[in-house]
Amino acid sequence: MISVIVPAFNAANTIHETVSSALNQTHCNLEVIIVDDGSTDQTGTVAARLAESDLRVRYVYKENGGVASARNRGIAEAQGEFVATLDADDLWYPTKLERQLQRLEQSGPETALVYAWCCWIDDDGNVTGSAPPTRLEGNILPDMCLGNVVISGSNALTRREAVIAAGGFDESLRSRGAQGCEDWKLYLAIAERHRIAMVPEYLVGYRVSPGSMSDDFEQMMRSRRLVEAEFIAAHPELALQFARGETILARSLALRAMDRGQIRQAVKLLTNHPQGRAAAGLASLTWLMSGAIRRSLRWSRIHRYPTAHQFLPTSRPGQAPCIR
Numbered sequence: 001m002i003s004v005i006v007p008a009f010n011a012a013n014t015i016h017e018t019v020s021s022a023l024n025q026t027h028c029n030l031e032v033i034i035v036d037d038g039s040t041d042q043t044g045t046v047a048a049r050l051a052e053s054d055l056r057v058r059y060v061y062k063e064n065g066g067v068a069s070a071r072n073r074g075i076a077e078a079q080g081e082f083v084a085t086l087d088a089d090d091l092w093y094p095t096k097l098e099r100q101l102q103r104l105e106q107s108g109p110e111t112a113l114v115y116a117w118c119c120w121i122d123d124d125g126n127v128t129g130s131a132p133p134t135r136l137e138g139n140i141l142p143d144m145c146l147g148n149v150v151i152s153g154s155n156a157l158t159r160r161e162a163v164i165a166a167g168g169f170d171e172s173l174r175s176r177g178a179q180g181c182e183d184w185k186l187y188l189a190i191a192e193r194h195r196i197a198m199v200p201e202y203l204v205g206y207r208v209s210p211g212s213m214s215d216d217f218e219q220m221m222r223s224r225r226l227v228e229a230e231f232i233a234a235h236p237e238l239a240l241q242f243a244r245g246e247t248i249l250a251r252s253l254a255l256r257a258m259d260r261g262q263i264r265q266a267v268k269l270l271t272n273h274p275q276g277r278a279a280a281g282l283a284s285l286t287w288l289m290s291g292a293i294r295r296s297l298r299w300s301r302i303h304r305y306p307t308a309h310q311f312l313p314t315s316r317p318g319q320a321p322c323i324r
Helices: 015-023 043-053 067-077 096-107 141-146 160-165 182-193 217-234 236-259 263-271 282-289 291-302
Strands: 002-008 030-037 057-062 082-085 111-121 127-130 157-159 195-207
Touching: 002 015, 002 067, 015 030, 015 043, 030 043, 030 067, 043 057, 057 067, 067 082, 067 160, 067 182, 082 096, 082 160, 096 111, 096 157, 096 195, 111 182, 141 182, 141 236, 157 160, 160 182, 182 195, 182 217, 217 236, 217 263, 236 263
Parallel strands: 002 030, 002 082, 030 057, 111 195
Antiparallel strands: 082 157, 111 127, 111 157
């Protein structure tokens, strides 16, 4: 069985579609645990109705403690051998869990996590772009130091015992004003101990909305640096990889700041990191200006993959064909 953990905070407008995309998986030997993290809107009402309509859904309420604590509470409640977290505004393609479980079984017991490719979706579930389609597998800890290969907290299918052994999601980042890299930190810890596998298909719809946690650029950088510091202490040989990864993240966030017209924020991101002086020169300006071209090329590639365009479920919860 797969336990799907859905942390939710004031997600009344999106949680029905999100949970429906889990319940309409072709692999239906699953439970969906909605963890309401102290919502003040109608999230609890919508979640309760979902639980009434499908016996696989459970609703858990807790005081607000952040996304990491909500995920950990769901994992503690989970009964499945495998765990998949799904943020309350994201969507899954119907074969997501089936394809990942197949890949996990093919890869053997040393593999503890399987990821797929992610698309960006808007408020209507339409695909607006995609993450680079990486094919990294195996012992990829050095690659994970460069950045979060898994991309989204709604992507990974993991062995529950591996998540618990790695300590779950770090709830302390929130209290330190550094939310944002909880999932990356967990995946790094899993990559220390296990092999990673992937499914070369677009199976995750990652909703990009203004005001999300990842839009707080300074907090994201602070979160990354705290995670880096802990891992470099244990793996000093990977310090250069982490430094390169910080530059990559700074440039990525700078592109997003440029998209929003936040020029000063973009410049600050490029100058306030270990390779800042070099990044502030003409090369970085050229890199930023070419970002739109690179993303256009990436968008053209996504059309090779028909699974990228059909995230919204077409049937009601509980109505999907099941592979048991």
